[in-house]
Amino acid sequence: MDFELSEAQTDLAAGVRRLCEGRFPLEAVRRAEGADQVVDRATWRALSDAGVFALCLPEDAGGAGLGLAEAAVVFEELGRSLLAGPLVATHLAAGLIDGADDGSTVVGLVERPDPPPTAPDGGSPVPVLVEHLADLDVLLVLSELGISAVDPSSLDATRLRRPMDPLTPVWSLASLPSGAPVAGPEVAKWWLRDGAVLTAALQLGAAAWSTDLAVAYAKQRVQFGRPIGAFQAVKHLCADMAVRTEVARAAVHAAAVTVDQPDVGDSMVAAAGAKLLADEAALANGRSCIQVHGGMGFTWDVPAHLAYKRARVLAGQFGTAESLAESLADSLAESLDGEHPG
Numbered sequence: 001m002d003f004e005l006s007e008a009q010t011d012l013a014a015g016v017r018r019l020c021e022g023r024f025p026l027e028a029v030r031r032a033e034g035a036d037q038v039v040d041r042a043t044w045r046a047l048s049d050a051g052v053f054a055l056c057l058p059e060d061a062g063g064a065g066l067g068l069a070e071a072a073v074v075f076e077e078l079g080r081s082l083l084a085g086p087l088v089a090t091h092l093a094a095g096l097i098d099g100a101d102d103g104s105t106v107v108g109l110v111e112r113p114d115p116p117p118t119a120p121d122g123g124s125p126v127p128v129l130v131e132h133l134a135d136l137d138v139l140l141v142l143s144e145l146g147i148s149a150v151d152p153s154s155l156d157a158t159r160l161r162r163p164m165d166p167l168t169p170v171w172s173l174a175s176l177p178s179g180a181p182v183a184g185p186e187v188a189k190w191w192l193r194d195g196a197v198l199t200a201a202l203q204l205g206a207a208a209w210s211t212d213l214a215v216a217y218a219k220q221r222v223q224f225g226r227p228i229g230a231f232q233a234v235k236h237l238c239a240d241m242a243v244r245t246e247v248a249r250a251a252v253h254a255a256a257v258t259v260d261q262p263d264v265g266d267s268m269v270a271a272a273g274a275k276l277l278a279d280e281a282a283l284a285n286g287r288s289c290i291q292v293h294g295g296m297g298f299t300w301d302v303p304a305h306l307a308y309k310r311a312r313v314l315a316g317q318f319g320t321a322e323s324l325a326e327s328l329a330d331s332l333a334e335s336l337d338g339e340h341p342g
Contacts, residue, residue, distance in 0.1 A: 005073065005253075013073045019050055020081035026303060029082055033166040036159065038084040039106055039135040048103025052078070052087070053094045061095055062102075068194060072201040072256035076249075079205025082306055084167040086132050088198045088317075089140065092191050096182060097138050097149070108136040108152070109195075111317070112143045112176060125175060131313075133157055133171040141179050142195075146188050148179030165309040196271040196318040197259060200252045200278035203314050206307045207248060207281040210289040211241040213304060218292055228292075237292055241285045248274070248281035269331045276324040282311035 005013070023046055032038040047053065055071045057063020064070075071091065078087055089109035090100050099105030110130050130139065136152040157171035164170075183191075215238050218229030228234050255274035259267045286308025290297035297304050315321065 009070055009073050012070060013077055016050065016052075016074050016077040017080070019046070020077060020083065024081050024083055026082065029084060029167065030303070030306075032084060036134040036169055038167050038169060039086075039132065041103075043083075044085065044106060045103045047087075048101065053091050053103060054101040055091070057095050057101055063094070067256070067260035068197060069253065069256040069260050072197060072252055075198045075201035076205040076208070076252070079202035080209045082167070082206065082209065082303075082310060085135065087202070088195055091198065092195060093138070093140060096147075096187075097140070099137070105137045106132075106135050108132050108139045110139065110141055110176065112141050127172045127174060128176050129160075130155070130157060130171045130173065131168050133159075134169065140182070141176055142188055142191060144185060144188060144192075146181055146185050147183040147191065149182050150177055150179040165306070165313045167306070168310070168313050192318060193268055193271045194259065196275040197252065197255045199314050199318045200248070200255070200271075200275040203275075203278035203282035203311060204245065204248050204252050206311055206314075207241070207245045207278070207285040210282070210285040210304065210307045211238070211245050213307075214238055214241060214285075214289040214292040221294075234292060237288045241288050244281040244284055248278040251277045266331065269328065272319060272324045272327045272331075275319050276321060276328070279311070279315040279321060279324075283308065283315060286311050 024043060032040075051064050052074060054063040055066050055074060056068065057065070059065040075087070075091075086106065086108045090103075090105075090107045092109070093105075093107040094101035097105055097107050100107050108131065110128060112128070130152075133139070133152055133155065139150045139152045139155075141148045141150060154177070155171075155173055157173040160170045160172055215229070218234050218238055219227055221228045223231075229238065251270075251274040255267070255270035258265045258270040286304065289304040290302075290308060293302055293304055296302055319327070
């Protein structure tokens with residue numbers, strides 16, 4: 001197994017970065033802050049024209065026929081751009097939902113545990129939160145039992161006025177209908193795995209962006225006659241950010257390659273580890289980036305908060321830190337039991 005990016009993968013990443021810098025600069029992305037709809041259909045079409053949603057579809061189905069390793073490289077660049085919208089859901093739905101691959105259909109996703117959680121006092125079920133509802137053409141409900149489709153316009157939902165991420169609008173509803181089945185538990189299982197890897201790639205991109213932003217500011221901000229990057233405390237913050245990013249990058253790329261070549265390892269374990277490390281990198285780097293910016297880092301104008309808030313949102317998708325750590329611990333225990341039976 002070769003974890004080093006190939007020339008084609010490097011070129012693919014560079015091409016997506018140029019696309020994002022040219023078509024989706026941060027100032028353009030931020031124009032949708034606080035809006036009900038953050039998905040620009042022209043933007044979505046541009047992403048589909050670049051092959052983002054059909055990357056992993058077979059060529060005979062109109063896709064690029066690439067693997068998750070290439071998709072992870074692409075999604076890292078999308079995460080670096082803080083691009084808004086249900087990117088992972090639409091990518092996963094390509095080939096299953098008409099129009100997802102060509103960008104004509106925006107697909108959302110909500111994970112539903114079985115059974116649904118109830119309030120701590122044993123009362124009514126916990127409300128369901130749905131992201132990007134006003135932008136969606138199709139809402140998919142994902143659980144270990146399978147995948148079902150729901151018409152977004154049929155839902156009686158309430159918009160939350162202050163969501164965590166101003167570029168991720170959220171709606172609350174009391175419950176979700178069962179929907180129309182579109183796939184069974186086998187497809188749901190690999191969606192949970194691939195969704196974790198792609199979300200980890202988004203987190204990796206955000207972690208890298210936070211590092212670059214902090215380093216650039218540390219070089220230009222002068223205090224006591226010297227750039228603040230010359231002070232050891234700030235150096236350590238930036239160095240730790242770079243290390244966390246590279247550790248997460250290794251884990252994400254390894255997980256994606258393991259999915260493509262499952263004979264070399266447990267892809268579910270690799271995906272859980274990648275998501276755990278990428279979540280940690282994105283969250284910690286977001287906090288450190290704000291700290292490097294000092295008092296102004298907490299202001300709305302400085303974009304550092306956007307990466308941290310996006311990281312908080314993505315950290316709750318396709319496995320939380322607690323569930324992922326528990327899953328990895330269980331896998332380790334099973335492995336040790338296998339080595340020492342009885």
